[in-house]
Amino acid sequence: MTPEELFAQLRREPDVEAPDLVAVDATDRLLLDEAAPYLPGGPGTVVVVDDAYGALTLGAVTAGASGVRVSQDLLVGEQALAANAGRTGLAGTYRSLPLDAGLFAGAGLVLAKAPRGLDALRELTELTAAAADPDVVLLVGGRVKHMTLGMNDVLRAGFGEVSATLARQKSRVLVARGPRPDVRPTFPRCRRDADLGLDVCAHGAAFAGTRVDAGTRLLASALAGAAPDARTALDLGCGTGVLAASLARSRPGLAVTATDQSAAAVASARATLTRAGLERVAVQRDDAAAGVADGSVDLVVCNPPFHLGAAVVTAAADRLFAAAARVLRPGGELWAVYNNRLPHRAALRRLVGPTRVAAADRRFTVTVSTRPLTKVPGPGGR
Template identity: 60%
Template structure:
């Protein structure tokens, strides 16, 4: 099972067909935890969570998956299955029709000799893929990808499901322009929602005495960030962890938090994630510590930052992005 949001596919298959030995992968940590919580509530077992690794699909005869929106993520998954699953594997990949494109069939067709689109049902559709192509017919596996950014002197690695891939999104670039204004006498920092780890790497490179904790709930982001950190020679100075927000970081322990928050969950535009991360930043910052954040200007987060973290000043603003610095007050009022 790949991409099972909260466990319905996994637990439904186990309950209906009496399966055991089911292997699952969910990119989002919250989805993985929901699966385990629902299994405990329903008193079901028979599955084990895995990373997106050969062990996940080794010898599998059937793979059920929810189609990712990213074609790169689909490419990495399809290649992994074709290389490691049973030669008779059947891949059943479902999604909402409005989010599916012919390009998904093309990606699956790179790795499987047969790809069939089933008729839509209740606004959803299933693609069936089978007959893995011989290795010489398949694209060479290329994940994680690598890109050198000569303007920054940084190497970025990215797995298929990582936001922005090996590029550097324009929000991150907006914040990078101001890292030289961050105090140099700090010793601890957090890159909250680190993605591929660009902000964490650049901050650590700018301050040789600094230890940075980079955290993200996406398995693809964490694997990408670890590869990026290693490629730039910062193992030990940048520690990458998979977690819900900054759960691995103690209260009032960080001098600085960097944040480029997502403004959507899946296909839905939603500011709830950002507001939750503001609260996490407030929790881990020392009194007087600073949250450096970049956000889409139309979202007008400044009042929320003032309320949750503390006094906030604008560093830069253009029609797309605003960069702010919020100073942690000694006592944060209830939200």
């Protein structure tokens, strides 16, 4: 199978499909072209990090790599890769693993999509330098407009030789060789938040890192009045676990679950909760609470994302609001926080139920939405 024959079969599903959205981009193609001199690799020597939909993994397999190991932060990426592997007859040609030293052990070639945050790149650099083969080549590809000189500096902290390819179709690849012998992994990192009295732990790709963003802080301060009779609670899109920790610590009898589709978020939340002595909180990697039973939760808390890439959108939040409505029991409450300029209050009324403002400042609003005790008739009266 040629690369183009492979690429023609790839799809984004279960992620959004649209004519202007692609499953293979210019960065994927450039990374695979730069990797070609090192392929085929020996068993277990090729590692792929944050493959969006499978182009890098399956492209490497098609080029002759065997024993490919893959780590993808977003669950939807794992699901898309699995679907594409089945579609192209390449199921079973790779292994999905967590982003840790075991993923990189003995690796001779690492292909990675450039993360937006420097901490995510720093964690990738540390793990590769510490665990991979001494002759490893690390290729990090991204869109030129998103790549900075700071990325070169991060790579140089772990490697003796760092260079950049020429740009092609607005993409570029950074090439790192010669791992420094004294590099050791430093993630997750933890920092004390004095106001919350909580050590916040974060892996490199976790949103906000060890900081507590202003929206989460406002929501946490308002939760004392949330569903006082609740027995079960869900932190939906839990990030580093700050809201789950706040609930579990203040209400010892509350059964709290925290979910996120990001592997970095789940690992970070577990670290935060363990450090706080709150191992009783169940932390699960899950997309929009897909593994949570309908009508099984009394209280949902949520600080939804409002960016997809660089664009400000509402679709991601609406999807979480709809998930909250599904898992809430009748009379249950969703406590959400969002930027004041976003039109979420109307969506919350439509998707969940009656909504009121519980707290606000100059940037953020906290609302409480209550799932009706009976189903509200639709426009047709049914």
